[in-house]
Amino acid sequence: MTSRRNFLKQSLLGATGSLLVPTFLKAFENPNAFAETHDKILVVVQLSGGNDGLNTIVPYRNDLYYQHRPSLAVAADKVLKVSDELGFHPALAPLQGLYDRGYLGVFNNVGYPNPDRSHFRSMDIWQTASPERYLQTGWIGRYLDANCPGCSVADQAIELDDTLSLALKGDNIKGLAMKDPRKLYNAVHHSFIHEVAQNNTAATVNDPTLHYLYKTLAETVSSADFLYQKAGAPSSGPDYPQSDFSKKLKTVAQLIHARVPTRVYYVSMAGFDTHVNQQAQHQRLLQLYSEGITAFVEDLDKRDRMKDVLIMTFSEFGRRVAQNASGGTDHGTANNLFVVTKHLKQKGFLNNTPDLLKLDNGDLIHQLDFRSVYATILDRWLEVEPKKILSDAYPTLDFI
Numbered sequence: 001m002t003s004r005r006n007f008l009k010q011s012l013l014g015a016t017g018s019l020l021v022p023t024f025l026k027a028f029e030n031p032n033a034f035a036e037t038h039d040k041i042l043v044v045v046q047l048s049g050g051n052d053g054l055n056t057i058v059p060y061r062n063d064l065y066y067q068h069r070p071s072l073a074v075a076a077d078k079v080l081k082v083s084d085e086l087g088f089h090p091a092l093a094p095l096q097g098l099y100d101r102g103y104l105g106v107f108n109n110v111g112y113p114n115p116d117r118s119h120f121r122s123m124d125i126w127q128t129a130s131p132e133r134y135l136q137t138g139w140i141g142r143y144l145d146a147n148c149p150g151c152s153v154a155d156q157a158i159e160l161d162d163t164l165s166l167a168l169k170g171d172n173i174k175g176l177a178m179k180d181p182r183k184l185y186n187a188v189h190h191s192f193i194h195e196v197a198q199n200n201t202a203a204t205v206n207d208p209t210l211h212y213l214y215k216t217l218a219e220t221v222s223s224a225d226f227l228y229q230k231a232g233a234p235s236s237g238p239d240y241p242q243s244d245f246s247k248k249l250k251t252v253a254q255l256i257h258a259r260v261p262t263r264v265y266y267v268s269m270a271g272f273d274t275h276v277n278q279q280a281q282h283q284r285l286l287q288l289y290s291e292g293i294t295a296f297v298e299d300l301d302k303r304d305r306m307k308d309v310l311i312m313t314f315s316e317f318g319r320r321v322a323q324n325a326s327g328g329t330d331h332g333t334a335n336n337l338f339v340v341t342k343h344l345k346q347k348g349f350l351n352n353t354p355d356l357l358k359l360d361n362g363d364l365i366h367q368l369d370f371r372s373v374y375a376t377i378l379d380r381w382l383e384v385e386p387k388k389i390l391s392d393a394y395p396t397l398d399f400i
Helices: 004-010 012-016 020-029 063-068 090-100 119-128 139-147 181-188 191-197 208-231 244-257 278-302 370-380 386-390
Strands: 041-047 104-111 157-159 264-269 309-315 335-340
Touching (some): 041 278, 090 278, 104 370, 139 157, 139 386, 244 278, 264 278, 278 309, 309 370, 335 370, 370 386
Parallel strands (some): 041 264, 041 309, 157 264
Antiparallel strands (some): 104 335, 309 335
16 A cells, blocks of 8 residues: 555655645654554534424424424324434435434434524534634644644545535644545646646745745645545445435545545535425435435445444534424524444434423523534544543533
8 A cells, every 4th residue: 555655755746846845744754644544534414504403303292393383394194203202304214224223323402502593603613613712723623733733734634525614624734625536636737736836936935825825735736646546536336316415425435445544524515594495495405415324324334434434414503493484494593413323322312302391582492512522522533632622621422
């Protein structure tokens, strides 16, 4: 297997100028930087827009649920019942299969104190793990900083998108945003990039901003070359649904099978801001999500990689308990959160059901701070001290 260090020495990185190459390669003098190990992998799935948790995990025995949603509630005879009180939306039938196998855990009532109903602010809170302060670094970015001091490599964390979320931005290390290794490789090997890379201006001008830009270019080129070499060829693996979400997950699986030493993958799925005519749209989205996750898990399981993977799915907030006048739901607060792994200590519902008798101005009251979920994943899965990343101590949970 080609080592990361040797690959870098032979890659296009050498074209980025004599000043930057030694500086960048210092990251790989640290034995922890891009070690060729196959440790546990975290896959974060973001449902953007505020998924309606009450119609995702349905309290089908609760009369208040049906009173608050006379036309929007999922009929009890349609619910996929998995406990005496809760069941899945019928579009989540594939996900129920994972539940039955003991792979799926569901946290209810997840949120944070003094919730914000703005998409932008609430998403920032989840991505930075900081409801109290505005931060410029994300919780995964700070994990990268803490896990590899002095490194500056980008693809320890990969987001399957064109732009990088705040979650993956650290002070010293930022993740890499890309949709496909082959497309990224082709982009960085464009003639214009070669011309910029061969410009030695950075070596003669004392300009920190210019040095930073060349360093970023060097990192991107080297990461693109490395990922393409490891996993850039078209995959002949199992079939996935043809949705954009499933294609992203297929790329993640391809990189995992190729033994790329990335520890965190980040995948988003949009469209969950269902203010109007929610029923059909929500059903379609849940089906796309459920089919994609199930195909991903099956792919990993067939090649014995699911044992190394934990998938966490969240949304920036839930929806209000009562439906609105437009056949939809408005921005709410607490929500459910999914974890999928073969290492669950108990399957199914991991805490209390939503309390519809005790609401805060029509919204669910959070019972579990999302930072406890993060702290548990950081401590028991990624094996790093949570307080270094979360800036405070949060109780860990006994689910993995």
